[in-house]
Amino acid sequence: MAHGKKSDEKIVFVGDSRVKKSKGFIVPPDYTAYPGKSEAFIPNFLLKEWMVGVVFLVGFLVLTIAEPAPLGFPANPSATIIPMPDWYFLFLYEYLKLPYASGDYVVLGVIGVTGVAFGALLLAPFLDTGKERRFYRRPITSSLMILAIMAIVYLTNGAWTHYSNEMEATGQKAEHIQREEEAREKRAKGLPTTNAIATKEVAIVEKEDVAMESYKKAGCITCHAADMKGAAGPSLRGIGEVHDKDAILTIIKEGYGDGKMPPMYDNAIAAGLTDKDVDHLAEWLAKQKAE
Amino acid sequence: MFKNIYNWIDERLDVTPIWRDVADHEVPEHVNPAHHFSAFVYCFGGLTFFITVIQILSGMFLTMYYVPDIINAYNSVEYLQTQVAFGQIVRGMHHWGASLVIVMMFLHTMRVFFTGSYKAPREMNWVVGMLIFFVMLGLGLTGYLLPWDNKAYFATKVTMEIANSVPYLGPVLKELMQGGTIVGAQTLTRFFALHVFFLPAVLLTLLVGHFIMIRRQGISGPL
Amino acid sequence: MENNRNDHHEEEHQPNSRKEMSRRQFLTYTLGGATAYMAAGAILPMVRFAVDPILHKKTDGAYVKVAEISKITNEPQEFTFELKQQDGWYPSTANLIAWIRKDETGNIYALSPICKHLGCTVGWNNDKNFPDEYHCPCHGARYTNVGKNLAVSPKPLDTYKIKIENGWVYLGSTEPNTEVK
Numbered sequence: 005m006a007h008g009k010k011s012d013e014k015i016v017f018v019g020d021s022r023v024k025k026s027k028g029f030i031v032p033p034d035y036t037a038y039p040g041k042s043e044a045f046i047p048n049f050l051l052k053e054w055m056v057g058v059v060f061l062v063g064f065l066v067l068t069i070a071e072p073a074p075l076g077f078p079a080n081p082s083a084t085i086i087p088m089p090d091w092y093f094l095f096l097y098e099y100l101k102l103p104y105a106s107g108d109y110v111v112l113g114v115i116g117v118t119g120v121a122f123g124a125l126l127l128a129p130f131l132d133t134g135k136e137r138r139f140y141r142r143p144i145t146s147s148l149m150i151l152a153i154m155a156i157v158y159l160t161n162g163a164w165t166h167y168s169n170e171m172e173a174t175g176q177k178a179e180h181i182q183r184e185e186e187a188r189e190k191r192a193k194g195l196p197t198t199n200a201i202a203t204k205e206v207a208i209v210e211k212e213d214v215a216m217e218s219y220k221k222a223g224c225i226t227c228h229a230a231d232m233k234g235a236a237g238p239s240l241r242g243i244g245e246v247h248d249k250d251a252i253l254t255i256i257k258e259g260y261g262d263g264k265m266p267p268m269y270d271n272a273i274a275a276g277l278t279d280k281d282v283d284h285l286a287e288w289l290a291k292q293k294a295e
Numbered sequence: 296m297f298k299n300i301y302n303w304i305d306e307r308l309d310v311t312p313i314w315r316d317v318a319d320h321e322v323p324e325h326v327n328p329a330h331h332f333s334a335f336v337y338c339f340g341g342l343t344f345f346i347t348v349i350q351i352l353s354g355m356f357l358t359m360y361y362v363p364d365i366i367n368a369y370n371s372v373e374y375l376q377t378q379v380a381f382g383q384i385v386r387g388m389h390h391w392g393a394s395l396v397i398v399m400m401f402l403h404t405m406r407v408f409f410t411g412s413y414k415a416p417r418e419m420n421w422v423v424g425m426l427i428f429f430v431m432l433g434l435g436l437t438g439y440l441l442p443w444d445n446k447a448y449f450a451t452k453v454t455m456e457i458a459n460s461v462p463y464l465g466p467v468l469k470e471l472m473q474g475g476t477i478v479g480a481q482t483l484t485r486f487f488a489l490h491v492f493f494l495p496a497v498l499l500t501l502l503v504g505h506f507i508m509i510r511r512q513g514i515s516g517p518l
Numbered sequence: 519m520e521n522n523r524n525d526h527h528e529e530e531h532q533p534n535s536r537k538e539m540s541r542r543q544f545l546t547y548t549l550g551g552a553t554a555y556m557a558a559g560a561i562l563p564m565v566r567f568a569v570d571p572i573l574h575k576k577t578d579g580a581y582v583k584v585a586e587i588s589k590i591t592n593e594p595q596e597f598t599f600e601l602k603q604q605d606g607w608y609p610s611t612a613n614l615i616a617w618i619r620k621d622e623t624g625n626i627y628a629l630s631p632i633c634k635h636l637g638c639t640v641g642w643n644n645d646k647n648f649p650d651e652y653h654c655p656c657h658g659a660r661y662t663n664v665g666k667n668l669a670v671s672p673k674p675l676d677t678y679k680i681k682i683e684n685g686w687v688y689l690g691s692t693e694p695n696t697e698v699k
Contacts, residue, residue, distance in 0.1 A: 040324025047545040049322040054552045056338050061559050068387030078369040079448035087449035090439050092397045110460045126425045129418035137411025200370040349560050356564040374607035381567040
């Protein structure tokens with residue numbers, strides 16, 4: 005380093021002469037016009053703010069520990085449940101059911117009123133351009149907002165009441181509560197509590213049957229693989245659901261799919277299997293069903 | 296040691312003014328709850344930011360287990376909620392935090408509205424704040440589908456029907472949001488991408504704008 | 519508090535031999551403490567959540583029925599078997615291979631064919647130049663019939679945990695080779 009530690013000389017970079025030298029990152033606003041005492045953000049003010057933050061965090065953690073996030077059952081399009089958006093969308097949800105926001109007026113409901121309301125909110129500073137800041141001196145703006153809040157509270161309450169009534173009328177329980185109750189019951193009985201969607205893998209039925217040996221000996225494994233999951237040929241797991249014993253026997257004797265699978269019967273006999281072994285093999289294959 | 300590293304960087308990049316500006320700027324009395332208890336209403340913005348940080352962190356951690364796929368989404372959420380230590384709490388933070396963000400943001404908006412703080416010269420900051428509000432609602436909407444349980448699925452179907460009723464563009468809009476003709480695998484990945492990449496990117500950009508504008512213009516004066 | 523902050527306070531207190539804390543220092547420490555508390559409160563549960571996999575108790579794993587004892591010879595034989603495993607939320611079946619042999623004293627052991635060099639799959643007697651050895655086709659690693667590393671590989675082949683019941687060999691998880699002395 006060119007500058008030793010002791011150098012108090014500040015390096016000044018010579019920039020582009022066309023760029024005006026700025027007065028720092030941001031010019032701090034002057035608060036001398038405001039009454040009272042101001043104080044530094046760090047540490048004085050932030051400490052106060054973070055006292056609030058600490059209390060808030062403790063409350064928040066207590067909430068998360070006391071109340072687990074709800075989780076229902078896996079989505080099933082044919083389930084009969086009453087759809088329910090998250091609570092902060094309830095007012096919109098209820099509002100779109102109103103006669104002038106649904107049916108023939110759905111366009112008015114979806115685009116018209118919501119568009120005007122949210123547009124007005126977004127552009128509030130350009131609609132309320134007066135100098136006055138106190139809300140009680142701006143009766144129109146304030147009353148519109150109060151009206152809107154009242155409408156939101158009313159609609160949210162309406163949606164919730166409607167939902168609870170309907171749940172009661174149909175005798176349904178919220179799924180996340182139902183799931184938790186079932187899980188508790190299952191846990192008490194020592195059963196697994198999961199509702200996970202199972203990815204089906206068909207197991208080999210009666211794996212220790214002698215037919216398994218015949219299956220290997222007869223040369224089936226060259227195409228259908230030792231684990232019966234198939235290689236050149238298709239998987240034979242669960243084959244019993246597609247063909248019965250006689251059909252399988254026919255396939256072994258005559259082949260399948262226009263010569264894609266050649267007749268294998270003679271092959272099997274040559275490998276030392278008897279007619280009875282092949283018959284048993286076919287019977288065993290027919291038993292291969294997903295449970 | 297740290298001092299030397301800091302000095303080395305500062306000599307080259309002159310970073311001191313940036314953080315001195317954040318640390319030393321004056322906070323006027325009328326927003327200080329130590330002087331006027333009613334000034335606690337000025338805390339809501341900060342609390343919103345605090346929960347937003349918790350949301351970003353817990354969301355990042357949740358993606359360590361979550362899979363956006365119609366078979367595994369539910370399974371992985373159930374797994375992380377019931378099998379992983381503290382999974383219930385981390386998911387709880389993200390779930391309840393989402394609601395609290397909306398509450399705090401609503402209170403913050405009301406404070407700004409009723410103190411008239413959005414008036415000149417702070418119009419732009421109000422608009423940016425409103426956009427943040429809409430992005431947060433979008434995050435809530437897209438995040439609701441991700442556990443892929445019945446409630447999520449049917450609520451999203453309703454959303455899609457609402458999108459569908461927009462004149463002319465409705466059916467296109469619906470199919471674009473669904474990523475197909477039904478609410479299914481492609482809707483889930485789409486919502487996941489929006490929830491985890493697109494909307495947070497927009498949110499962070501808007502937040503930076505929001506904060507820079509606050510520092511540039513200062514807090515609005517007392518009433 | 520003055521608008522020009524407390525800079526002069528610090529200067530006042532610096533040379534003080536009794537090392538009193540200035541108001542500003544006190545506030546800074548308290549602020550640091552509150553920050554640390556908040557960060558810890560929010561992040562610790564998440565960290566515990568993230569490191570959960572390494573803190574899970576490792577189960578010994580199930581033993582799988584693989585081969586009949588009567589079929590096991592001095593010559594290593596290849597047996598395939600399926601191991602059901604729960605990978606988080608994903609249940610899967612691993613298809614594993616074991617080379618099982620019994621030595622002169624009748625002790626049965628099963629070798630995993632995963633080469634200890636770079637993880638290719640070795641085979642018994644599959645290179646004419648090196649008869650009666652395990653040979654890895656990738657980089658030519660070789661092992662004896664007890665899995666002792668002869669070339670390339672730094673370690674002997676792993677063995678499966680073995681259990682013998684009712685005339686059947688059951689295999690469990692792999693462990694470092696103990697047959698090689």
